[in-house]
Amino acid sequence: MNRVNLYKKASISFVSLLVFGFSFFSCGDFLSIDEYFSDEIKLDSVFANTRYIKSYMWGAANLFPDEGNILQNNYTPGPLATDEAFTSFLSTTHSYFGMSFVLGEVTSSNLRSFNTWGNLYMIIRKCNTIFNRIDEAKDMTTKERFEILGTTRFIRAYAYYNILVDFGPPILLGDEIMDSNEQLSYYDRPRCTYDEAVEYICNELEEASLYLPLTTSLMQFGIPTKGAAYGLIARIRLNHASPLYNGAKLPDRHSAIGNVQRMGPFMCNRSMMKRDGPRPQLPRKE
């Protein structure tokens, strides 16, 4: 009888231990990490909040290369990329990459500091993300919304501008955010023409200029303003009018005393003043 009692106790305790063991870790949630991950900032919570959307926008702008790097670690060939320039120090070891450009040291396997293509498209993707998700923030005032839209549009247009200057006509994505995990055929997009690029960028800049501030404070000098947008439009259109894009066979020759010798016909069918209607007026400074 001793044995039977023992037996009963053993089996009861054993079964209960098992049951307890199973219940201790509830099977379904064992692998979930929500309790840890909920403390992290998630991409969804970024767009639920106006402050974070602004930070995300500045995060996009923060990715632009430093415009002050014109001689060393420059993102565009710049003033040293000419036969008339020389440097005292080796271009490769001292990062005079404009010099490297004319010396043939920039190759497809080593782009030195000029490889900004991917970076600029990251900026464009972030801007598109803002456009697609700006409505998720419920605490946004109308004024803030337009400010964010204006600045974001400028950022995106500026990114396309940089691609246009350094790489030629870009692949225009519009407002699309590309999927990250698709078949190769999905990613087969053509590049636009120079004309299309100019039109797109200038249109974007004009729309942005409606909401950009007139001036910024001294501490925030460098943030885009209306004037910046218009100035950029002007520069783009001027470059567009250049004979390089107008079908000329030979470039103009300029003599040292200023005589200009036109060397062949070019169609001046593009100009800064393509549109009818009043020219946009910059308000005068008070």
Add this chain to the structure above:
Amino acid sequence: MKHKIYILLILSILFGSSYGQSRQDSKTFVIEGIVYDDLDTPLPGVTVYIRDKISVGTTTNTEGEFSIKVNRNDVLIFSFVGYEQVEYLVTAEKKDLVIKFKETAQALDEVIVTGLGTQRKISSVAAVTSIDVKELQTPASSISNLLGGRVPGVISMQTSGEPGRNISEFWVRGIGTFGANSSALVLIDGLEGDINAIDPSDIESFSVLKDASATAVYGVRGANGVVLVTTKRGQPGKLSVTGRVNYQISSLRRTPNYLRAYDYALLANEARAVRNESPIYTGVELDIIRDGSDPDLYPDVNWQEEILKNTGFRQSYYVSARGGAQVAKYFISLGMSNEAAAYNVDKNSPYAANVGYNTYSFRTNLDLELSPSTTLYFGADGFLSQQNDPGVASTNYIWYAQSNLNPLLLPKMYSNGQYPASGTGSLTSPIVQINYMGRRLNQAFKGKYTLSLNQNLSMITDGLSLRAQGSYDINSYFSEARLLNPPLFQAIGRDKDGKLITVQRVSEGAISYGRSTDQYRKYHFESTLNYERLFSEDHRVSGLVYYYLSDEKRASESTNNLTAIPLRYQGVSSRLTYGFKDTYMVDFNFGYTGSENFQPGRQYGFFPSIALGWVPSGYQFFQRIFPFIDFLKFRGSYGTVGNDRISATRFPYLTMVSMGNGHPWDTSAGFEVIGESRIGADNLEWEKAKKSNLGIEARLFNEKLSLVVDVFNDLRDGIFMQRVQVPDYAGLITKPYSNIGEMSSYGSDGNIAFTHDINKEMNFTVRGNYTFSKNNVKHWEEANPRFPYQEVSGYPYGTIRGYQALGLFKDWDDVNNSPAQFGKVMPGDIKYRDVNGDGVINSNDMTPLSYSTYPLLMYGFGGEFRYKKITLGILFKGTGKTDFFHVGYSSNGIGYVPFFRGVNGNVLTMAKDPSNRWIPKEYAAQNGIDLKYAENPNARFPRLTYGYNENNSQRSDFWKGDSRYLRLQEVTINYNLKNDFLRKIKVASIDFQLIGNNLLLWDKVKLFDPEQAYRNGEVYPIPTTYALQMYINL
């Protein structure tokens, strides 16, 4: 609270049952008798024990006689393998007890250990290799070194012979995936463990599970094969104690031979002269070097002799005890080993004490019977390793130093007592590093504690049982270094009196202390429901359901909120088998495992597998037609296994966002910036491997010849890779991972053994095994390369690419008419082939040259010969063709190519032979070298260069070698001593063993050990060892 009550309940049951046995009768007397088997012959070696008394028992002697002290009412149990147990209740003293055994009704079923239990060997349809544990009893620093060449299905490589690091890597059936994890799962008593921490004398059985059907119950963990080790358990009967003592001497072979100072200087001058540079050593200096008249400024040190100990010594001790009674059985073992350091230490140095590698281990297995149908198992084991190193870096550096310091660079010590430093301080004297720079200690402890409850549920239905087990692993690591810098000087010349002028290069540094620690812990719980039954003698059915969950965490990986999350797995798997008359068998398995690497909702994967077996030798007509075939089985299996491990990236489906401060457009005021730091991939799935296997097992000629051959194929799909083909203009911060890689591997393994009894006292066994495996990458995500031979897809994994060499340039015409190569090229430099015909030799001309450096084919053969009490065993181990590169792959040519890095690097003595290098005719004529050796187009080395020569340092098949080898891996002589004198001192027997390892080597490399050939002598070679081992069985 609840679980505390139940634990208390269990403990009280334990105590209760043990109290029940402590009542003793005071009357003791002696029972004697003889035990006979069913043919009426006396049976020696029968275990006789008292049922409820722990460790009280004896065995019958050679006449079958026994004598044991008992109390009234004790129950004597007589047991012997193959016979039914006999019980005898003691009522009175008896001196002529006769016990007769009856053979057990069922024939002895040989069992093999497979996933979660044992299966009868005859009806197993899975590819499982079992190793006789006796073969693993030879001394080796770790069991992983014993597997290659002995276990069919295992390919192994030992990359260093250094004490503390001489552990082989091994793979089951080669490498089948390019994902992160390609190594096999090692289970010790069913729980994951470290194969290097287990003492071979603790092992009861050892099996390797190779195909999908065998590994399916382990789900994702078993994707790369499973190694199952079970340790010894207690057994009822008298206490049996085993002690083992082992002394081993190891002696280095294949250490490279380097030139001494004068020859080195001559060659250095040649290397400069043939490149039109000025010589390094003037004529006067050469005379000084030859005479050795200024050992301070022109030393001639053979660093290998100075720092390397050619013989090493290792000792180990082990003792184990097993015994018990029906109610409680135990097994306890303790072990320790000590291996002396591999290099010479200055006895006077305070830091030199105790250098070496020590290990201490213990293991205990307790089985308690709580009731006739319930047993409780408690196991604990611990392994502590301590490595004491002298001062700086690892002994890897010390070995590296002896291959890098040329004889002229540094003396051992200047004549004024100062210690030397070379100019830049990058190469320090290893004598200083070993003896005067302090000491380090690396300590690691691995402990595991487990409790398991087994309940036999035959009261519900016959053959049903339930098991629940929990375990806790704790590993802790501690390393500390106490370092100091002695002042080091460089001699720069002599003053007018001839006294040495030295400049201090390294100033004395105060002692510094640094430490690092790490900790790893794991909780594991599993339970199994098992059902086994034989219906009406013909239908054998078994079923198994297995559930596990585990949670592990490592302190050093917990660096941020997400990496600190413990690693968790959970899974259910099941196996159903059916066998009819042991002739037709079918197994069906499935696994359902969950992993944290996938989004909720996709975390679980289902992996089924099926196996079929057919034993034609069971038919009557078969036995009539082929009487010489005792057993023949055909089996095949097909199944899927999942894998989820990506390198270092956890939770790849999460998009991570980080916050910071930025200055867009360089504003003075900063802005808060937020951005994604990682883009998650949201359609990830399990990597699936489809494994198929076909096998034949046969035993012929009266069980004399046995063979097993398996052919396997593994197709792995959906391997995680980063989507590098996604173009940049998608603007992704990081490229996501996706399931797009595909790889296949295939091969075969098998073994064959032949046993023959010459007469009653002599027999021998001859055996052999092989493993062959090859793989092929079917899809590897990469940006489209320019030429098809540059693709990774379509070639084996790890294919090594390089230039095709056409030989050496003959003369200046040859150089001028060939495409441009690397830098300025002269006759005698290596000429490469312009594969794509573009007139330039550059990286676009690199084509696949060879497979990766681990072997594709591994084989072993050997045998045993037994005469009376002496056994002689031999084992050979070898690999098939395995390529390696002296230059350009992992190593960099130092120690092989003369002056590869200028002043760094020793020069092999074979460079002195002029036929081994390309010498221009003019130089040969000027320096008295026989012109027939000049401009040798088949020279081993091209024209010498002092320093790095870009052209000759490219990876090409000029530097390719074959590291295949055949080793006489082991010779064992075993003598078993048993006599009456020993029995008088209570020793049952003593085994003496003499073991030699790595005694002979046949290979093509000759200069270095072939398993490390690609390191050009920069690694500690694998030594030859001689050991004396003694087992004392009480």
